[in-house]
Amino acid sequence: MPEIKQYPNKLGLKGWVVGGKWGPERYLYTLHRVTGLGILLYFVMHIFVTASRAISQEMWERAMAGVTGTIFLVGEYLVFVAFAFHALNGIRLALIELGVLTGPAEQPIYPYKSSLNVQRPFMVVMMILVLVVVLAGGWDFFIAAGH
Amino acid sequence: MSNETEQLQNYIFRVRRYDPARDDEPYFEDFTVPCGPGMVVLDGLWYIKEHLDPTLAWRSSCRMGVCGSCGMLLNGKPHLACHTQVRELTKEILMVAPLPNFDIVRDLVPDLAPMLEKHLKLNTRIIREDVEEVLEPTDQYWQDPDDLTAYLQFAYCIKCGCCMAACPTLATDDIYSGPMPLTQGYRYLIDTRDGAFKERKKILSSEIGPWRCHYAGECSAVCPKGVDPARAIQLMKRELVWDYIRLGKRRHQKPVGLLPKERRATERREGIAEAPEFTIDGAVSPAEQP
Numbered sequence: 001m002p003e004i005k006q007y008p009n010k011l012g013l014k015g016w017v018v019g020g021k022w023g024p025e026r027y028l029y030t031l032h033r034v035t036g037l038g039i040l041l042y043f044v045m046h047i048f049v050t051a052s053r054a055i056s057q058e059m060w061e062r063a064m065a066g067v068t069g070t071i072f073l074v075g076e077y078l079v080f081v082a083f084a085f086h087a088l089n090g091i092r093l094a095l096i097e098l099g100v101l102t103g104p105a106e107q108p109i110y111p112y113k114s115s116l117n118v119q120r121p122f123m124v125v126m127m128i129l130v131l132v133v134v135l136a137g138g139w140d141f142f143i144a145a146g147h
Numbered sequence: 148m149s150n151e152t153e154q155l156q157n158y159i160f161r162v163r164r165y166d167p168a169r170d171d172e173p174y175f176e177d178f179t180v181p182c183g184p185g186m187v188v189l190d191g192l193w194y195i196k197e198h199l200d201p202t203l204a205w206r207s208s209c210r211m212g213v214c215g216s217c218g219m220l221l222n223g224k225p226h227l228a229c230h231t232q233v234r235e236l237t238k239e240i241l242m243v244a245p246l247p248n249f250d251i252v253r254d255l256v257p258d259l260a261p262m263l264e265k266h267l268k269l270n271t272r273i274i275r276e277d278v279e280e281v282l283e284p285t286d287q288y289w290q291d292p293d294d295l296t297a298y299l300q301f302a303y304c305i306k307c308g309c310c311m312a313a314c315p316t317l318a319t320d321d322i323y324s325g326p327m328p329l330t331q332g333y334r335y336l337i338d339t340r341d342g343a344f345k346e347r348k349k350i351l352s353s354e355i356g357p358w359r360c361h362y363a364g365e366c367s368a369v370c371p372k373g374v375d376p377a378r379a380i381q382l383m384k385r386e387l388v389w390d391y392i393r394l395g396k397r398r399h400q401k402p403v404g405l406l407p408k409e410r411r412a413t414e415r416r417e418g419i420a421e422a423p424e425f426t427i428d429g430a431v432s433p434a435e436q437p
């Protein structure tokens with residue numbers, strides 16, 4: 001039999017952005033990934049910078065001098081924002097993935113309600129909490145700290 | 148009659164075309180289709196095939212949302228073509244494309260084979276140890292309404308692949324089984340007649356299992372049958388975690404033909420119709436069991 005040519009139609013990385021966009025949970029999914037990787041990147045940098053203290057006081061001061069200034073302050077705040085979102089959304093995900101917030105199987109009756117509807121109030125509460133933490137953090141970073 | 152034609156209105160069907168013998172890349176082609184109230188996208192495709200271009204290819208069969216053949220991307224969202232009214236989706240232009248995350252065979256025909264292969268890998272059938280009983284049944288497999296409810300929602304799946312096209316994890320991950328196969332995996336995992344939890348667990352704990360799902364929930368947002376694959380997958384994770392922490396506790400198949408004594412009716416209430424005859428020779432009704 002001759003080989004039948006088919007056109008590959010996997011969405012690839014584009015799928016994280018455009019594939020499916022019918023609920024807020026889908027954006028939280030992408031954001032959770034991106035913040036997870038962002039915090040990981042920060043974590044690696046953090047290890048390198050703090051490791052300099054083990055070499056000498058002078059290295060530590062040089063390393064710290066390299067990471068000051070407005071860009072790093074804003075960067076640090078972004079890490080804080082990412083962490084606040086990742087941690088609070090992570091609690092939601094953990095509860096969902098343990099089947100606590102999905103609800104049990106039920107009869108599908110049109111218009112369909114799904115587990116998305118069951119977890120949504122909790123999602124809203126968590127996102128409000130994220131907002132509160134992010135604003136409080138912003139006040140602390142930029143105003144209270146007196147930069 | 149004139150009333151009927153008055154109600155017809157022209158819509159542009161912007162259809163993604165691809166002929167493997169001729170084209171290197173898919174492209175869009177516009178067709179003008181007169182649509183009346185209640186007309187579904189599938190009717191429009193038939194109109195194109197009969198009046199405008201007989202070479203247009205798609206897959207459909209039952210035309211009533213049962214066979215799962217006609218999943219397509221309609222204005223960017225996976226739907227069944229036979230189950231979606233044109234006027235519900237658009238006032239003017241309707242984009243019709245094959246389901247993404249599947250290779251395109253031709254025009255609107257996706258290659259669903261990889262999904263069905265993954266489905267098979269998850270042992271989507273009831274497996275029991277008592278082979279003799281399966282081959283020579285002596286009684287029915289009793290289940291109570293709760294046993295049924297636990298899997299019924301997931302048994303409504305028609306394998307249309309809409310959920311697979313919506314899943315952002317599948318977009319980058321070839322190994323992940325995806326919502327349809329995993330939902331069916333859960334449907335059998337949770338069935339009280341099934342006795343293969345141990346073997347299922349081994350497969351589900353591997354990389355084809357549910358752990359690559361991160362609850363984007365898009366599968367449940369698009370499922371035309373209300374199956375809620377995202378729920379099935381999370382409940383599956385719960386089953387696996389539960390089993391993991393309660394070390395040693397194992398799920399067992401219910402013995403065939405044994406309904407718990409306390410649940411059996413001892414006296415027949417008035418006005419209840421007789422049950423139909425048993426279809427299996429030698430079967431005993433619950434009331435008569437020892």
Ligand code: HEM
Pocket residue numbers: 032033035036037039040043086087088090091093094097360361362
């Ligand atoms: C209180 C703190 C944290 C909580 C509650 C938390 C929670 C979670 C949860 C529940 C997941 C799984 C999500 C899913 O299955 O969809 C996850 C994923 C992840 N986390 Fe965290 N996390 C925390 C801190 C961190 C930190 C400090 C890092 C980096 C050093 C990190 C990096 C990641 C990464 C890379 C992923 C994978 C994302 C993906 O594959 O989509 N997390 N987190």
Ligand code: SF4
Pocket residue numbers: 303304305306307308309310311326327330369370371372373374375376
């Ligand atoms: S779960 Fe729903 S969307 Fe997915 S294949 Fe089954 S019926 Fe189609």
Ligand code: SF4
Pocket residue numbers: 313314315316317325326359360361362363364365366367376377380
């Ligand atoms: S809930 Fe899981 S299976 Fe469903 S779309 Fe999201 S990642 Fe895919």
Ligand code: FES
Pocket residue numbers: 206207208209210211212213214215216217218227228229230
């Ligand atoms: S033709 Fe059977 S589901 Fe649409």
